[in-house]
Structure formats: C-alpha cells, structure tokens
Amino acid sequence: MLRAINRDRFRVIPVGITRAGAFVLEDDDPGKFALDPAHMPEVTDNGTRIVWPEAAGASTMRVRGADGAESDLGPVDVVLPILHGPHGEDGTIQGFLDTVELPYAGGGVLDSALCMDKHFMKIALQAAGVPVAPWITLRASDWAGDRDAAVARIAARAAHLRAPWFVKPARAGSSVGVSKVDAVADLAEALDIAFAEDDKVLVEQGLIGREIEVGVLEGRGGDGARASLPGEIVLTGRAFYDFEGKYLGGEGVDVVCPAEMGPDDIAACRAMALQAFEAVDGRGLARVDFFLTDEGPVVNELNTMPGFTPISMFPKCWIATGMTYAELISELIDTALERA
Secondary structure, eight states: OTTTSOTTTOOOOOEEEOTTOOEEEOOOOGGGGOOBTTBOOOOOOOSOEEEOOOSTTOOEEEEEOTTSOEEEEEEOOOBOOOOOSTTTSSSHHHHHHHHTTOOBSSOOHHHHHHHHSHHHHHHHHHHTTOOBOOEEEEEGGGGOSOHHHHHHHHHHHTTTSOSSEEEEETTOOTTTTOEEESSGGGHHHHHHHHHTTOSEEEEEEOOOSEEEEEEEEOOSTTOOOEEOOOEEEEESSOSSOOHHHHHSOOSSEEEESSOOOOHHHHHHHHHHHHHHHHHTTOOSEEEEEEEEETTEEEEEEEESSOOOSTTOHHHHHHHHHTOOHHHHHHHHHHHHHHHO
C-alpha cells in the first residue's frame, strides 16, 4: 500500500507497532516490509514514540525522539489501520481512534469485533438468514484435565458434523492456528494448536464446494454497499488456504479472479456478500468468503481488513471489477472522510 498509494493526493505518515506495543515513526520505504518467507518483516523499536492527538478537535500528530524532544508531524485527516488479527481487526484500535476523534478507514468497533469472533459472527449471520457451516464452540475448560476423556467428550459433541472438521481459534486471523482434521485421532493435536492462539475454539464441519471470495465496499453519497466480481481459491496441493498460501505465494494454491462462474452463481454470491455485510453492520470494506456448494453459497467468514498484498484476493477482485489498486486505496480514504 505504501508503494501503490496516490502520492499526488496523499502525504503518508507511516506508523509501526512493535511487538511490545510501542507506536513508532517508521520509514516510508515499501521495500522494508516486503514479505520474504526467509525473513519476515518486523517493526523494531527505533526509540521514537508517536504522540496521538488529544481529541477536542485537535488532529495534529507529534513524534517524540529518543532524546525526548517532540516535533509536529502535521494534522491527520484519516488513519488507515492496515492491521490483522487481535488488537488491529477486533475493534480495539477502532475504539481508540474513535476516542481521540480521528477518522479511519474500514470497519468500526461493532463489525470489527463481531467478525473477529467467528462464534458470534456465525450467530449474527444465522439470525439474518445467511447460511453458515455447522459448528460447535469449545472453551479452554473443555480441553482441561484428562486429554483422552476430553477428546472423547468433544468428539461426541461434534458427532453430527460431517468430516473433515476444521479446528480454528475463534479470534485469530490469517488462518493462524487452523487445522484440518480427518479423523478423531488427529483431534488432540489440532486442539493444542488452536488453543495456543485463543481460549475459545471452533470445530466446524468441512463443506464440499468451490472456495469463492467477494469484496464489499461501503456505499458513498447515500448509496448502498457494492460487491465486486467473485474470485476463486483453487487448491492444487494444499489441504486448505493457509498463511503461506495467503501471504507468501506458496505453491499449491492459485488465486483466480474473476472466477469462472455462471451468471446465476455470480449474482447469488454478490447478493449474499451484501446481505452478510449488512447483517454485521459492516462499514468501510470486507471480504466475504464462501463455499459454493450444490445447494448454493454458504458464508465461511467476513474479514473486515482483508489482505492487501499484490497476491491478495480483495484487491484482485476490485481490479477485475474495474478499479485500480491505487484507486481502491483512495476509495477507502475518501469513504472514511465522507463518513467523518
């Protein structure tokens, strides 16, 4: 996004967050954050600290150097919270930005929190008549004590779910902690992996169907939300669309956009994407993921800040629909400014 954003319109202030949670002023160098599988990028502590505006109408951001001296970075018109997972995509940073009265692109507190928690997301979608994969939800207490007994109890609860099962943390992202389970004998290892990421875990029935994804953008000027042409994830050597396939261009997966689909299936997926977006009170944008089954599309999940790498589906879908990558970034910013 640093590389693609329209520099004729926008002045960028790159803010990074270290693993310890410090907000630092980053280099405006797209190459620094290239996704290299051998050396994944990381924000390191360079001694600077971002000083956020104090609200009450003020929007000037400052930076404090390692020597303690502060300097102005200028007024901030809008924040692009390009963050995945907990604290970035779950409403936390969105609530912080609301508190300091800074406009921001993407989802708000409610839809971000709702879609980050797959359990409550499914409940909201079901209530709106949107089909989802059958599932059970487990808590850490379900996985405590004797492991063999716990596996037996969990397998009994999930007996109505057709195998394979997908075991996933309720509140992670980017397929972190997700396992495909073909037999009860593999359940314990999958639960260990998922519970290492979250104390709430879903066991979900695997669905037979094409993996379809549709991008949604909030409407402008009073218009309704818009849905992109669908794209398809084609697995050619992976059990499922995992982190490596999503972000690192790993072998065994092809991202095809637009998907080769008939007009009825295209219309059904686009309509259901908009229905799902409305069901979670969506704002800004979302990527709606489906399984296109013989009975029609079934929603797997919504991502309120989907991947924006050159191989990511969300930008690919909108490019196929007639929008450039730079125009897409501008649209997110303009939507946030219009809402503000």
